[in-house]
Every structure is written in structure tokens, then in C-alpha cells.
Amino acid sequence: MLSAKTKISRRIVPWLALGGLIALASMVVAPFLAPIAWAGVLAYASWPVAERIRRWCNNKDTLAAFLATALLALTLFLPLIWLVWLAQLELGHLFPALQAFLANPPPVPETLRSLPWLGEWLMQQQAHFTANPNGASLVFKNWLAAHTADLSMLAGGLGKSLAKMIFVVVILFFFFRDGTRIVRELRHVLERFIGAHVHDYLHAAGTTTRAVVYGILLTALVQGVVAGLGYWVAGLSSPVMFGVLTMILALIPFGTPLAWGAAGLLLLLQGETGAAIGVWIWGAAIVSQLDNVLRPLFISSISPIPFLLVLFGVLGGLLAFGLVGLFIGPIVLSVVWAVWREWTAHLDEVTAVN
Template identity: 65%
Template sequence: MATASPLSRRLVPWLALAGLGCLVYLIMDPFLAPLAWAGVLAYASWPLTNRLRLKCGGRETLAAGIATVLAVLTLFAPLLWLAWLGQQEIGRIYPAVQTFIAAPPMPPVWLQRLPWLGAWLMQQRESLLSDPLGMASLARTWLSDHAIDAAILAGGIGRNLVKLVLALTILFFFYRDGARMFREVRHVLERFIGPQAQGYLAAAGSTTRAVVYGILLTALVQGTVAGLGYWVAGLTSPVTLGVMTALFALIPFGTPLAWGGAGAWLLFEGEVGAAIGIWIWGGAVVSQIDNVFRPMFISGVGAIPFLLVLFGVMGGILAFGLVGLFVGPIVLAVVWAVWREWAAHLDDA
């Protein structure tokens, strides 16, 4: 009876493992985003979970349940509050838009004197005054043409809410069994890679911490400070605009688009002083928060360059969506750790 060659004995298990990995990926693909979100949330709040575990006398299930309830309250309570405020502010925005269409304000004199823009603005104002119902008709036509897009957007919001609920469910098991999972992952990686797997895991963990605190918390602070400026400037929806600014702040160099647009709106309404104040507040305070807090957290990562984290954030968003905000920098941080490990061995040689 013929025996298998040494090459086939080594190759067949690896092929079987690769096929099994492909099957696992096909099964788990719909759940990868909730798993990633649950992992990020669990890692970011792990110190609090350890304290709860000590308070509960080492009872893992009880501590995990309390931590999950706190996470649900932390995530859903602000969302419900913002939704209620947004509904209130949208109710005030609609009459303001109707008033603007019925009686568009006169652009500032200095804006009218601009060679091309001033003439175009005056022409648009005259067309609105001559046919105020035309804009409403155009709006209805645009809404009817984009009804399918609105349905897709609503479906996307619903799917994201389902993913959020699933991520919070997974979060409970990460809280309860996360320490054991981490020990098993580290043990398996050390068997495949060697002792340097510890350095790769440390790089992934430190980058996750830096991205969560350096980007997410910085964006929340920027949105809060910008919303305060919008309220002082007299804008009708400071909370909604503050939330939009926080979302823009998640993207590198995206904050000026938010406070710059708010200032441009005030300028078009003739509030020159308020517009200049918003621009000064945005450039001198809101954007500078990003320059102070984010490098402070990123510097805690160690030798990982800030440019690498920047590429990870932007490329991760383009590749994986919002969860790529965290996945991208983590992947590049692990690659950087591998590179530094190999480069160090080359220097030793």
C-alpha cells in the first residue's frame, strides 16, 4: 500500500485548514461588523468591567450583565435624547425654510459687488421672489425622484440598529469570557508565530486605545464646543449642528467643513458679525482641540507614526465603513509592529 509523501502530509492539513477558514468566513461575514464593534467597546471599557468584577466578588455573569446594561444606557440614552432634540429643532427649521423661500434676504452689499457670485445670488433671489411656488414644486419633484433613495436610507438605518443590538448582545459574552478568549488567542498565536506574538498583540491593543480615546472622545468634545458656539451665534439648531460637527470630526480634517458651512449660512443671511465669530471660534478653538487632544492620545501608542494612524483611519473608513475607523489603524499598527520586529533582527544581523 502506497504511503503519502512528506510534502503531501504537510500540505493536506494546511489546505483543509484554509478551506475551513473560507467556510467560517462565509458564515460569519454578516456578523463581522457587530463583532468588531463589540470588541472595540469591550476593550475600551475593560477597566470599568474589572472594577465591577471585583465589586461582584468575582461573579463573571453578574459583572458582565451590569456592564452590558451600563453600555446600553450609555449608548441609547444619548441617542434618544439627540433624536428628541433633533425632532424639536427640525420643527423650527421647516418654518424658517418656508420664510426664507417666501422672502429671501438681500445679500450683503460687499457680496453683491463680487464679479460673478454677486450677480448669480441676485438672480437667484429675484427668481425666488417672482415665483415662490416654483421652489416648492422643484422640492416635491426632487423628493419624488429620490423616494427610493430615502427608502434605502431608512432600511440602512434599520439594519444599523439591528447590528447595534447584536453588537451589545455579543458585548455581554466578551465581558464575561473576554479574558479567557484573549489567553487562548495569545496561546494559539504564540504557537504559530512565536514569542513575538505578544508584541503584536500589545501594538494592536495600544492602537485600539489611542484610536478610541483619541478620535472618538476628541470628536465628542469638538461637537460640544462647536454646538456652544452655534448657540451663542444664534443659529436655530445648535444641537443638530453640534452632532453633525462631531460626525465630521471623526474624519481627519473634516471639522472645518461643518463650522465653515455654518458660518457661510450666517453670512448669506446677512449676519456678518456672527459668521466671522463662528469662523474665528471654529479655527481658533474647535479645530485646535483636534490638534491638542488627538496627538496626546496618539503619542501614548509609542513608536507608531501619526501618519500611519491617519492612513489607517481614512483607508479603513473607505474599505469597511464606520467600523474601519478602528479596524484600519489596528491592522496597520500590527503590520508596523511586524516590520519593526523584522527590521530589528536585520540590524542585529
């Protein structure tokens, strides 16, 4: 008979080998974790469309995956190319408008003059620009010259982001093609380690993930549309572009003021003071407040997740994982919440039986 020491070594050695293999695999895959996470979020959000395409293709997995990936890639890249084109047009008009504004700043409205501290500061700035119109332009040019290296790093970062987006599209194809098999094998492996209750855990985790992803996306979409309508009424030259920008920034909690603040500033530079104030009021009173109403409403309609948990997940995920953390953070915390609730429910059942 084998000794106890031999039995223990036979158990430990395979686990050590498996742990080392997982560590090596993690080191290899680490540079691609962000594209994999983005592809997972996008595949999950668009899975119903991919399944419908699969049925149209008579369950030809490769063809269906190619069509679904091409459709999603067009949905991602065409708006991005269009936004870049509109942005370079707007930037071409922005610098002359800024120069004209600094050379001849509009008078401070009477409503703003009466505000304590702010009115006096605005009047001082107007007097300064009127007395020295070239000073601000010189400061701006010196700032650009001093930050040339930073701008080059920004351009390099954009190139890396584009490469990551290409990786996301490639990974999406394989997720669409092999996603059903991957999930089936994952369920089988987890069932061996956790037991039959893993199916309840996965169901709760899937429902919670769907609530978070759709809640975040739908809220951002509504905020972008409502903001775009306000920009159009105010007479902004590119209301659609700023509406899409608002939608993107709405994915980040408290991010929409960057969009409607910039839109109001652009109107102010064009001499439309009243329209600028209207955009700022519309953004602060309506657009930003929609996040506090719609996001909990959308998420709680699918799964009763505490809003504070989603808020911590978004902010913590953004700090930990970057932009993809907007989805990964709340998904992780929400899945932990769902598994915890399922686990306590099973414990209550066991206690009741005993």
C-alpha cells in the same frame, strides 16, 4: 517505514482540512463582521470600566458582563434616541423657516457683496427668490417626489443599522464575559506559530491600538464640545444636538464642515446672518483646525505613530469597511507599523549579538 509520499500527504491533508474549515467559518460569520468589529472596538475602549465593575462584583463574570453591557448600551442608545427626538423637532421648524427665507430672503451683507464672484452670485440668487418665491418650493417638492424610493431605501438602511446595533450589544456581553480567556488562548496559539516574540508584538499592537482609538475619540469629543460652545454663543436653538453631530462627524477626517456648515445655514434661514457667518468662521478657524493639532498630539503621547499613517488608515478603512473602518483602518495600519518596528528591533539585537 512510511514512505516520503505518505508523510507529505499526512501533513498536507490536515492543513487542507483546516483551510477548508476556516473558509466555511468565514462564510458563516461574514454577515456579522461589522457588528463584531464594532463590539471589539467598544469593548477595548471601555475595558478599564468593565474591569472595575468586575471587581465590584467580586469577579462574578456573568453579572459583571451584564452590568457593563447594560451601562454601555444605555450610553449608546439614550443619546441616539434623544438626538432623533431633537432632530424631528428641528425638522418640524426647518421647512417653515425655509419657506419664509425663500419668500423674503434677507439682504446680502455688505461684507459679502464686496467679495468677487460670490457677492454677485448671492445678489443674483436673492433677486431670483424675490421674483419667484414659489419656484424653489416647487422644485424641492418635485425632488422629494422623484426620490421617494431613495428615501424608502434610507429608512430600510436605518432599520438594518438598528438591528446591527442590537447585535453589537449582544456580542459585547460575551466579549466582556469571556474577553480575558479569549486573549489568553489567542496568545497561546500565536506563541505556537510565531514563537516567544509574539508577546512583544502583541504588547506593541495593544499600545498602538489604544493610542489610535483614544486619540480619535478624544479629538472628536473636544471638537464637539468646542463647536457646541460656538453654537450656544451664536444663539442656535439646539447647540447640544449640533455639538453631538459635530463630534460624530469629527470621527471622519474633514467631516466637521458638514456640521458647522449646516448650523450656519440654519441660522441664515432664521435671518441671523451675522451669527451664521460667525459660526462658519468659528468652525473653519477653530473647530476644523483642532483635528490637525489634537489628534497627532493624543496619539503620539501614547505611541509614535506617523500622522500620515493614521490619515490613510481612516480614509482607506472608511472606503473598505464602511463606518467601522474609521477605527479598523488606522488600527490595522498602526498594528502593522508596530509589529514592523518590533521585528526590526529584534533583528538589530540578533545582528548585534552575532
